[in-house]
Structures are given as structure tokens and as C-alpha cells.
Amino acid sequence: MKKYEKVTKADYERWYRENEEYRRRVSQDGCRLSYHLMPETGWLNDPNGLCQFHGIYHIYFQYTPFEPSGQIKLWGHYTTEDFIHYTDCGPVLFPDQDFDAHGVYSGSAFIEDDVIHYFYTGNVKYFDRNDYDYIMTGRGSNTVHCTSRDGVHFSTKELLMTNADYPADISAHVRDPKIIKKDGIYYMALGARDVHDKGMVLLYRSEDLKHWNSYSRITTGESFGYMWECPDLFYLDGRLCLICCPQGVEPDGMDYWDAQQCTVMMLEYDFTPGQCSPDAIKDIRVVDRGFDFYAPQTFLDERGRRILIAWMGTAGTDYTNPTAAAGWQHALTLPRVLHVKNGRLIQQPVEELKNLRKNSSTCSLPCESGCRSGIIYEAELVFSRCETMCAQLRNSVLLSYEAGLLTLDMGSAGSGRKRRYLKLNGLHSLRIFSDTTSLEIFVNGGEETFTTRVYDGVLPEGEIQLTINGICEGTLTLHELNGVSWMQDH
Numbered sequence: 510m511k512k513y514e515k516v517t518k519a520d521y522e523r524w525y526r527e528n529e530e531y532r533r534r535v536s537q538d539g540c541r542l543s544y545h546l547m548p549e550t551g552w553l554n555d556p557n558g559l560c561q562f563h564g565i566y567h568i569y570f571q572y573t574p575f576e577p578s579g580q581i582k583l584w585g586h587y588t589t590e591d592f593i594h595y596t597d598c599g600p601v602l603f604p605d606q607d608f609d610a611h612g613v614y615s616g617s618a619f620i621e622d623d624v625i626h627y628f629y630t631g632n633v634k635y636f637d638r639n640d641y642d643y644i645m646t647g648r649g650s651n652t653v654h655c656t657s658r659d660g661v662h663f664s665t666k667e668l669l670m671t672n673a674d675y676p677a678d679i680s681a682h683v684r685d686p687k688i689i690k691k692d693g694i695y696y697m698a699l700g701a702r703d704v705h706d707k708g709m710v711l712l713y714r715s716e717d718l719k720h721w722n723s724y725s726r727i728t729t730g731e732s733f734g735y736m737w738e739c740p741d742l743f744y745l746d747g748r749l750c751l752i753c754c755p756q757g758v759e760p761d762g763m764d765y766w767d768a769q770q771c772t773v774m775m776l777e778y779d780f781t782p783g784q785c786s787p788d789a790i791k792d793i794r795v796v797d798r799g800f801d802f803y804a805p806q807t808f809l810d811e812r813g814r815r816i817l818i819a820w821m822g823t824a825g826t827d828y829t830n831p832t833a834a835a836g837w838q839h840a841l842t843l844p845r846v847l848h849v850k851n852g853r854l855i856q857q858p859v860e861e862l863k864n865l866r867k868n869s870s871t872c873s874l875p876c877e878s879g880c881r882s883g884i885i886y887e888a889e890l891v892f893s894r895c896e897t898m899c900a901q902l903r904n905s906v907l908l909s910y911e912a913g914l915l916t917l918d919m920g921s922a923g924s925g926r927k928r929r930y931l932k933l934n935g936l937h938s939l940r941i942f943s944d945t946t947s948l949e950i951f952v953n954g955g956e957e958t959f960t961t962r963v964y965d966g967v968l969p970e971g972e973i974q975l976t977i978n979g980i981c982e983g984t985l986t987l988h989e990l991n992g993v994s995w996m997q998d999h
């Protein structure tokens with residue numbers, strides 16, 4: 510498969526038949542994750558089109574089955590009813606049209622009247638001149654719509670908007686549509702970069718999901734990054750939240766240490782006509798403190814839960830994933846239920862994940878001699894008192910708390926990832942999910958999280974010694990975890 514050439518479903522099916530050996534090689538890699546979603550082969554990035562329809566959760570994602578560096582973007586497709594048993598349905602959207610020839614980029618799902626509507630960005634690079642910078646010129650960012658009545662079979666793609674439909678002061682970078690409905694009107698949030706390198710969300714308005722008019726924009730007064738990717742606008746617990754990914758924000762104290770950021774903004778905005786004033790943005794916070802968290806998307810499930818899944822990876826880093834040598838790269842985070850409490854975003858893993866537990870044991874803290882555990886575990890720490898604490902989570906990975914500072918130190922297991930810090934007014938609880946090559950840490954009931962890949966060379970069947978030292982009291986409950994199960998349906 511060649512970059513910058515269309516890929517059809519037939520091309521993919523032929524390639525799939527010819528690459529059984531590649532699949533076998535990846536399936537035997539010791540770094541494979543056991544209860545996180547990873548690509549069967551190749552590369553995965555943003556979750557796309559997240560929704561639950563007739564009981565089935567549909568998790569689409571940016572996908573390149575062909576090789577592990579992510580050159581050609583399709584939409585892969587996994588389904589589950591319980592976040593434990595998964596089906597790999599195979600890719601559903603291919604870059605096979607003039608308007609999406611160089612990537613079926615990120616997008617979202619919106620369900621109405623028993624139909625799933627998908628909106629995504631068709632990426633096109635022009636090669637008719639040699640002076641394009643592909644930022645201000647030379648790139649088509651097309652907004653595309655298609656529908657499905659089952660999440661598997663898709664209607665014909667329909668081109669809704671091209672660069673000519675975006676405001677004149679906007680660059681060629683406009684992407685990642687997400688829909689919110691308010692008072693019977695649909696609004697589309699699009700991530701954008703203007704010609705002065707200021708990041709923002711463009712808001713479009715529609716009464717029928719087909720005809721869209723430029724309506725407003727959401728941005729800060731001073732520039733906060735040059736491009737905002739993957740905007741997601743939703744109401745939660747009485748607040749209007751905007752999660753988006755500003756690129757180009759410099760580190761500031763403990764914040765913004767990722768190459769590209771993921772932030773949550775609380776908005777006071779009621780969609781009245783006219784510009785959304787920068788003052789409508791009441792608060793901006795980092796969503797996750799780890800090294801591998803980007804481009805999250807949320808959706809409302811049929812039980813009314815606002816669930817977030819993110820790409821457990823990010824672009825533009827100087828750290829690496831050794832899995833690329835084995836033919837695959839990246840994964841998705843665990844699904845997390847969101848809430849807003851005291852104006853802050855709270856993230857907690859979906860309760861279904863408790864069904865992965867086996868072999869549970871409890872001990873009191875501190876736990877200096879350590880608990881032996883398989884590498885695939887969930888640890889719950891509840892402190893009745895914590896002045897200092899140092900937990901060895903994996904070979905050479907330490908999480909320590911002292912003088913109000915929580916530090917994640919990757920030791921020699923980070924493949925270039927080093928340390929991350931967080932100021933805390935007290936440590937009350939930790940919930941830690943360790944998979945073969947990942948860690949997700951929920952701090953103080955999910956008020957803060959750290960998500961990272963980890964490469965300490967322990968294989969799935971290996972064991973580690975989990976130790977917790979310090980001036981602290983409380984309990985540690987350790988659950989070894991099963992992996993999720995997979996069916997192949999393509």
C-alpha cells in the first residue's frame with residue numbers, strides 16, 4: 510500500500526489475505542496488551558465515532574493495519590457489549606474518494622431516529638505545486654457525512670464542507686467534527702488553526718444535519734496553542750465542558766509537559782448568536798498527567814453515562830515505543846466514566862472492568878515486604894493517613910508522595926519517558942491499572958490521572974514485587990486481572 514494513493518476495501522482485503530505471517534508475528538509479541546485495545550497489526554491513534562447503539566458499543570479508531578508508523582488512515586472498528594468481550598469487525602471507512610484520498614481522519618458519531626450519523630475529516634494533500642506548506646496552503650480538510658443503521662454497513666459518503674466553507678482567516682487545518690444538540694439545533698465543533706497560528710474551535714449550526722452554516726468560534730483571548738485538535742463539547746453535571754487538544758502550548762510549572770496537550774475547559778456559553786467571548790472560558794486544566802494520553806472522545810451511553818476513551822499515545826514525542834520493531838504501535842485507554850465535581854473533571858474506569866478481577870488479596874499499609882503479583886493487575890490503595898509514600902509499581906517504576914508532590918518516575922522503563930509531577934492537597938486514594946506495557950493511575954477518586962506506556966521487560970506471565978513504603982496507614986487491595994477476549998468478524 511502506498512502513501513498518498515487511495516486504498517479501497519478490496520485493496521485491504523487482498524493485503525489481509527497476503528499478510529497472515531505479519532499477523533502471526535504481532536500476535537506473538539510479548540509486549541501485547543491484555544485488556545487494552547491495540548491494533549491487530551500496524552498503527553492505531555484517535556478513538557473515533559464512539560457510541561452505543563442497540564446495546565452494542567462501537568469503538569472506531571484511526572488505523573493503519575499495513576505498518577507501525579501510521580502513514581495511511583482508515584477507521585478500524587471494534588465492538589463490545591460489556592467492555593470484556595470484544596469483536597474485531599475490521600476496517601469500515603477507507604480513503605477511497607477524491608475528498609478523503611489521503612486519510613479518513615478523525616470524526617464522531619451522532620445517533621438520531623435509529624440512525625448513526627458519522628462526521629469525519631477527509632484529508633487531501635495537493636501535489637500540483639512545489640511551494641505548498643500544507644498548513645496555510647496545499648491541504649484540503651473536507652467535512653464528510655455518512656450513516657449506518659447497524660454500525661457495520663455504511664451509506665455512501667457525502668461531502669458536506671470544503672475549505673471554501675470555512676472562514677477566510679482560517680488556515681487549511683480544520684478537522685475532527687463533533688456534534689452537540691441544543692434546543693433542537695445541531696452544532697458542529699471543528700478544531701482549527703487560524704492564519705495567525707491561533708488555535709480555536711469553529712462552531713457550525715444546522716437544522717437538519719446536512720446544511721451547515723458558520724455560527725461562532727470558541728477561543729481564548731491570548732493565543733493558547735496554534736491548533737486545537739479533536740474538540741468535544743458536551744454538557745455534564747450541569748456544566749458545559751470543552752475537551753480539546755491544543756498543540757504548541759509551552760510547559761508551565763507542573764502543567765503542559767506533553768508534546769501536545771489535552772485540556773478540559775469549563776464554559777459559560779449558551780449558544781446565543783454572536784461570538785463566544787473569551788471570558789466564557791472559565792477554567793483550563795490538563796486532563797491527564799502521564800506521557801501517553803491524547804485525542805480523547807466522549808459519548809453518552811444508553812445508561813446515561815458520559816464515557817471517555819483516549820488514544821494511549823501521542824505524536825511529536827522524543828520517547829518511543831519498542832513495539833514498533835514488532836510491527837505494531839499504540840493502544841486506547843480504558844473506558845472512563847466522567848463527572849464534574851466542584852468544577853473539576855473526575856475520571857473513573859467503567860465498573861464493568863471489575864469483571865476482569867481474579868485472585869484478590871488485601872494487606873495493610875505500609876507494605877514494605879511487598880506483595881507478589883502478576884504484571885497484569887489492579888491495585889486499590891485507600892489511605893486513612895498519608896504523610897509520605899513510595900510505591901514500586903513495576904520493575905523500576907516508582908510513584909512517590911512527599912511534601913504535597915506526587916511524582917511518577919519511570920526509572921529505566923520509560924523508553925525515553927522520565928518523570929511527571931503533580932501538586933496535591935493530600936493523597937487519599939490510588940487506583941492503579943497495570944497491563945503488560947501500560948499503567949493508568951487514578952488519583953483521589955479520579956480527580957487526577959496518569960496514563961503511560963511502560964517497557965520494563967516483564968512479559969505477561971512474569972511476576973513483580975509491589976512494595977509500598979512511607980509514613981502512611983490504610984489498605985492495599987490487589988487484584989490480578991484477566992485479559993479481555995476477542996472474536997474476529999472479518
Ligand code: FRU
Pocket residue numbers: 554555571582614615616630684685738739803804
Ligand atoms: C489527532 C489527529 C487528528 C486527526 C488525526 C489523524 O491525533 O492529528 O487531529 O484527525 O489525528 O490521524
